[in-house]
Amino acid sequence: MEPGVVNPANAVTLARLLTIFPLWYFIANDERQLAFVVIVVGGLMDLVDGWVAKAFHCQTAFGEVFDAIADGLLYGSALVVLAVYGWAPRGPVVAIMGLGVVNAVFRYIYQRRAGRTMNYLSLAMERFTGNLAFLIGFAITGYEVDFYFPVCASLMAVIVIHDAKRMLVDPVTR
Numbered sequence: 001m002e003p004g005v006v007n008p009a010n011a012v013t014l015a016r017l018l019t020i021f022p023l024w025y026f027i028a029n030d031e032r033q034l035a036f037v038v039i040v041v042g043g044l045m046d047l048v049d050g051w052v053a054k055a056f057h058c059q060t061a062f063g064e065v066f067d068a069i070a071d072g073l074l075y076g077s078a079l080v081v082l083a084v085y086g087w088a089p090r091g092p093v094v095a096i097m098g099l100g101v102v103n104a105v106f107r108y109i110y111q112r113r114a115g116r117t118m119n120y121l122s123l124a125m126e127r128f129t130g131n132l133a134f135l136i137g138f139a140i141t142g143y144e145v146d147f148y149f150p151v152c153a154s155l156m157a158v159i160v161i162h163d164a165k166r167m168l169v170d171p172v173t174r
Contacts, residue, residue: 005062009053013063013070016045020077027081027140036140042074043133061117068107075132076100088139092149099156103163110167120167124159128152
């Protein structure tokens with residue numbers, strides 16, 4: 001029997017979503033240190049929710065997809081707000097956001113091909129998404145954003161292109 005939607009791991013994921021609004025507030029009010037703390041907390045929660053799911057035996061298909069959605073909302077909205085306030089270069093942020101949308105569409109197609117709700121597991125994309133927290137931290141602290149943002153946009157393009165074949169053509173696994 002699969003655990004329900006209301007479980008400790010999904011509670012951690014939901015709590016991660018609640019860091020979005022303080023992050024926006026601190027960026028809008030030029031509170032760099034507090035914004036940095038919030039993105040670190042959000043990143044740590046991203047690590048913890050998987051551990052909690054395993055520890056409490058509450059891994060679900062919903063939780064996998066909810067985690068991916070929470071990643072997109074937290075990191076995507078943070079990138080947009082950083083670009084709006086001039087803390088991050090707009091071009092690479094637009095590229096990263098566009099690639100994120102393309103990846104989400106490919107994941108949806110993969111789910112349709114699989115005939116069930118599931119998270120398309122790409123270790124490269126999972127690692128990249130985790131590193132977005134570092135990228136956002138670099139933007140908050142003003143550390144080499146003109147270098148790291150274009151590099152990360154390029155790496156994300158390579159990952160999306162690599163995963164596209166697996167999601168759209170190769171046989172469904174799991």
